[in-house]
Amino acid sequence: MNGRNEMTLSFSARSENEAFARVAVAAFVSQLDPTMDELNDLKTAISEAVTNAIIHGYDSDPAGMVTIEGVIEGDVVKLTVKDKGRGIEDLELARQPLYTSKPEMERSGMGFTIMENFMDGFDVYSEPGHGTSIAMIKRIESKKALFN
Numbered sequence: 325m326n327g328r329n330e331m332t333l334s335f336s337a338r339s340e341n342e343a344f345a346r347v348a349v350a351a352f353v354s355q356l357d358p359t360m361d362e363l364n365d366l367k368t369a370i371s372e373a374v375t376n377a378i379i380h381g382y383d384s385d386p387a388g389m390v391t392i393e394g395v396i397e398g399d400v401v402k403l404t405v406k407d408k409g410r411g412i413e414d415l416e417l418a419r420q421p422l423y424t425s426k427p428e429m430e431r432s433g434m435g436f437t438i439m440e441n442f443m444d445g446f447d448v449y450s451e452p453g454h455g456t457s458i459a460m461i462k463r464i465e466s467k468k469a470l471f472n
Contacts, residue, residue: 331393339375345370349366350366353396362465368442377405377409382410388407389407391405401464403461403462407455408454409456412450412456439460443462444462446460446461
């Protein structure tokens with residue numbers, strides 16, 4: 325694929341929209357003909373980011389909006405998941421494996437770790453009271469190269 329392709333998707337902060345986000349991102353990225361593993365990595369990372377926005381950013385308030393921006397340049401996918409929710413008070417603490425601000429919900433505290441491990445690039449930007457933005461990058465290997 326040549327050139328640049330972009331998409332923006334916004335939806336209500338409702339838990340049932342997490343599956344919608346996964347499918348939408350998978351459909352957008354499918355033009356690169358990713359392997360099943362690559363597609364699953366992307367879908368898992370998006371699920372974690374969207375779930376964090378809904379549960380932590382908006383405290384499960386469906387009035388909030390989650391936005392996903394996607395950019396494909398060559399074989400690289402850049403995804404950004406944004407919310408305008410409560411933000412993260414202590415980003416360093418939040419990025420620690422097993423830390424959760426919602427232990428009463430039996431959250432694993434592994435969301436950021438999962439996103440970081442499934443993607444080639446990962447960063448979090450947050451400002452208390454103004455929301456959070458999660459930026460992720462994944463390079464898609466061509467299936468054609470795998471069979472030559």
